[in-house]
Amino acid sequence: MSTSLSDTMAEIFAQGGILAQKLPGYESRPSQLRMAEAIAATLELSEEERLGQPGMLAVEAGTGTGKTLAYLVPAILSGQKVVVSTNTLNLQDQILTKEIPFIRKHLAPNLNALCIKGRQNYLCLYRWQQFLASPQRNLFADDRDTQRLADWLEETENGDRSELSWLADNAPLWQAITASASQCLGTNCPDNSSCFITQLRKKAGQAQLLVVNHHLFFSDLALRRFGHAEVLPRYESVIFDEAHHLESVATQYFGTSFSHYQVVDLVKDLETAAQADLVGRAKDGVIQTARALAKQVDLFAELFPRERGRFSLLQFIDRFPGWDEERQRFIDQIKGLCNQLAKTAMNGESWQGMQRRAEEMLASFTTITQAQDSSSVYWYERREKTVALSASPIDIASELQDFLYAQTRSVIFTSATLTTDNTFTYFANRIGLPKNTPTITLTTPFDYAQRTLLFVPGKGFPEPQAREFPAATQQLMQELIMAANGRTLVLFTSINAMRAAHEVFLGRLPFPVLMQGEAPKARLLEQFQEQTHSVLLAVASFWEGVDVVGESLSCVIIDKLPFEVPSDPVIMARMERIKNEGGNPFFDFQIPRAILTLRQGVGRLMRSSTDRGVLAICDVRLFSKQYGRLFLKSLPQSPICRELGPVRDFFQEES
Structure with missing residues (x-):
């Protein structure tokens, strides 16, 4: 009788199994084995067992479970074509440089695995030739950098910009030669056979395991809805790690957007191409029409208020009496350019690409500004020098059901944070999981009860909306940092609060004080790790993906519960939808979102079984409000104290 895939997992993950024998320092963890068996069982469900549904599974795996190997091993041994999608490049790199080589060496010697990034990470050979020919x-770029690129092209196999460590992130040179979708000529391109994207598609077709990020996965899925494929070939199963990000990423790609910058970018490309390819009236016609559009888009952007942020487009239109005329004027201007480019398109494939870009821009602008679909929310974002308009789906569940779940053999979701109030209800509802989807919660193997303490200020402490809160919190943070002897990551819910605290701490703390924005994230974390008794202040992106093991991170302070300000148009529309359907937006939407964010922040403290430290949340609402118990129930099992004495004692026990 043949052994099932799930039975094989015990031979690999159990005590004395292959991992214990081959992986230095490996400890067998029952939760890791359980996760691997559940994923294996999901992947090997037959069509009859699936009853016409995909095999589905959601696994919350606490830090230290070893979830990456727990899904990679069954995925690879299943023999299926599997996509693993992550939210961060760090996790992609870890899978490719650490896990895959190990699995190849000990479990699957013939494994063909490939990492695929977004197109903007690859060089376009056609645009490179255009660049070299451009006056x-x-x-x-200067000649030295151009030569360095030319030398690199002689040896690179993938055309991946990550190989160019000397090239700055925002280098104009890369923007001029990147393989962006809007400028791709497809099969009409003279460089199509040697194109890096074409080669990547071929390699992807032959690979068994594809590692991508959520942005690439959903941009590809959004194109598939219209019968186009981007880079990903057909796959049988997909595993989403860091799956708590899926709703926000999918929302970006299932919507429509138009930006001031897109127009400026197209006009710049048109002027460059016209100077190089056209003469006489044809050249003058394109340049004049393009410049007229550039002028018109500047005027259009000026119609919007200067205040930065995201706002309702419908409210803006209601308050703007001349909207229809301004909208039509802009549409006429883009149509004029489309007509001009239709005449020029016979000059070659690149001109057909420009025409397609202009037509897509016209379609997006028209769709968004008509604002007729009640299942979308329409909004604009004002940035420093540009305005973007968007239409986003209020609910992505049905899109995922139709275009992902219905087309895929198995879909597996995992993250350290998928539950709120110990249930998967919020996550399952937001991404449209069938009611009978199996779920597993695997708690962290780390000993929070013995190795951590949770501090919440006592009764008299001001609540976040009180005027005294900022000063009281800064003072409290200072005392906690002194008790921890530096070694503290302070997470804020707003940039203003972070900057205000930074100013105060610089004059008062005897430790190096680092702040997000002063250097790249990787460099700041390096400094924080190296300077053991330092303090790092941060917002948003540092609430997750920060993995500082050891003494340097012995205290995590969070300024308050991370409720989002419900002024974002997409969030407001989702809350309104819940209200209209008889739900309670605060309990059904805002609280679960805040719990997931808080759990991510708290997860920064314990990164290995030998770590120990204090978690401090400077928000008395955990005890003064009824909903506070929902947050407390969702946190690790740390002993709670509400005075500073036990915190000082905890840190003194170390010495």
């Missing part, structure tokens, strides 16, 4: 190329 304006010195505006983008």
